[in-house]
Amino acid sequence: GNSVTQMEGPVTLSEEAFLTINCTYTATGYPSLFWYVQYPGEGLQLLLKATKADDKGSNKGFEATYRKETTSFHLEKGSVQVSDSAVYFCALKKASGGSYIPTFGRGTSLIVHP
Amino acid sequence: ETGVTQTPRHLVMGMTNKKSLKCEQHLGHNAMYWYKQSAKKPLELMFVYSLEERVENNSVPSRFSPECPNSSHLFLHLHTLQPEDSALYLCASSQAGQGARTEAFFGQGTRLTVV
Numbered sequence: 001g002n003s004v005t006q007m008e009g010p011v012t013l014s015e016e017a018f019l020t021i022n023c024t025y026t027a028t029g030y031p032s033l034f035w036y037v038q039y040p041g042e043g044l045q046l047l048l049k050a051t052k053a054d055d056k057g058s059n060k061g062f063e064a065t066y067r068k069e070t071t072s073f074h075l076e077k078g079s080v081q082v083s084d085s086a087v088y089f090c091a092l093k094k095a096s097g098g099s100y101i102p103t104f105g106r107g108t109s110l111i112v113h114p
Numbered sequence: 115e116t117g118v119t120q121t122p123r124h125l126v127m128g129m130t131n132k133k134s135l136k137c138e139q140h141l142g143h144n145a146m147y148w149y150k151q152s153a154k155k156p157l158e159l160m161f162v163y164s165l166e167e168r169v170e171n172n173s174v175p176s177r178f179s180p181e182c183p184n185s186s187h188l189f190l191h192l193h194t195l196q197p198e199d200s201a202l203y204l205c206a207s208s209q210a211g212q213g214a215r216t217e218a219f220f221g222q223g224t225r226l227t228v229v
Contacts, residue, residue, distance in 0.1 A: 043220035051215045104157040
């Protein structure tokens with residue numbers, strides 16, 4: 001079946017450091033890939049997405065490239081801020097029995113210190 | 115009002131109570147989902163409704179009962195819950211007709227505590 005694997009957290013960084021959160025997936029065919037962010041006490045919000053191989057999603061300084069050859073969709077940001085502290089979820093969406101079901105990774109907590 | 119709205123935001127209930135969680139979306143979507151988010155556990159998909167039909171039920175105990183009266187509303191009826199059911203319950207919606215390309219939109223969740 002479909003699955004998403006994310007690196008274990010928490011990831012702890014100083015402000016302005018470079019961020020990478022690894023994500024790999026298992027799926028047949030061509031799923032769409034997403035990164036969501038969850039701030040404390042809130043639901044999940046879409047951060048960025050890519051719907052086909054080699055697409056790059058970007059938003060708020062975050063980027064991720066859909067790499068079919070390595071089945072990866074790693075999240076990167078060049079300079080993190082304290083306000084980026086949150087939990088980040090990698091997800092895919094693919095057909096399942098006639099429906100399209102989002103499948104999420106376990107989430108990676110990011111803590112950014114001033 | 116826009117987006118996905120969940121009520122209540124917080125709920126404390128005893129193990130013998132019956133309560134319901136409500137989710138409403140104003141995005142014109144036709145698929146809705148219930149997820150359970152517990153501390154230190156992955157996000158668990160509970161139920162999926164597509165075009166108002168239940169299409170997924172991931173071995174959820176019968177003390178959780180979903181209801182989708184129309185494409186804009188989704189309920190989760192709760193009865194005789196256990197303390198381990200305490201969690202954040204998240205509702206989401208998406209546009210099923212556009213397939214895999216469209217993202218899910220989430221509500222802010224209901225923080226449920228069973229005492």
